[in-house]
Amino acid sequence: MHWNNQPAKGTLLISKPLIGDGFFEQSVVYLTEHNEEGTLGFTLNKESNLMVKDLVDEFERDNALMFGGPVEQDALFYLHEEERIPDSAPVGNGLYLGGDFEIFQKLIQEDQKTSFKAFLGYSGWSPGQLENEISDGTWVVLHPPFKTDILTLSKDAWRTYMRNLGGEYRMWANTPEDPWMN
Numbered sequence: 001m002h003w004n005n006q007p008a009k010g011t012l013l014i015s016k017p018l019i020g021d022g023f024f025e026q027s028v029v030y031l032t033e034h035n036e037e038g039t040l041g042f043t044l045n046k047e048s049n050l051m052v053k054d055l056v057d058e059f060e061r062d063n064a065l066m067f068g069g070p071v072e073q074d075a076l077f078y079l080h081e082e083e084r085i086p087d088s089a090p091v092g093n094g095l096y097l098g099g100d101f102e103i104f105q106k107l108i109q110e111d112q113k114t115s116f117k118a119f120l121g122y123s124g125w126s127p128g129q130l131e132n133e134i135s136d137g138t139w140v141v142l143h144p145p146f147k148t149d150i151l152t153l154s155k156d157a158w159r160t161y162m163r164n165l166g167g168e169y170r171m172w173a174n175t176p177e178d179p180w181m182n
Contacts, residue, residue, distance in 0.1 A: 010092020068119025
């Protein structure tokens, strides 16, 4: 795992411990866009209590619906590895964002092995905002080695990354979600 503090499309943001932000506390965010217009990404380890099929009646698979971020929480987004889906956008590491939903749904139903994550909302930063947060010590930026990490990350991903980062981060791996509550 390679890490530095330069955000880019296809990198992960790992929130540092005790950042004081309810939504992003203990978060792992995958960046799907980073340019002069700002940054867009999806929180990979915040499960909702809903399944995708709760929102899309025709959807048959039991995939958890994730909270992608605090922006547009009433909109559905999805990351997948199917380059055959028209209008999907490549977002690094062999992954794609969105695309023709009917074709996506058909491909997912036909091939139960196809991995994807679906999100309500996204995480967004205005130009320079994320760089300021990184400079202030809010985030560690990781460059993941392969795509399967991204689509299979669980709610424990933050703790795993804290342990893997080692050093000062290792001790934070067992911190409760809300350390101020006993």
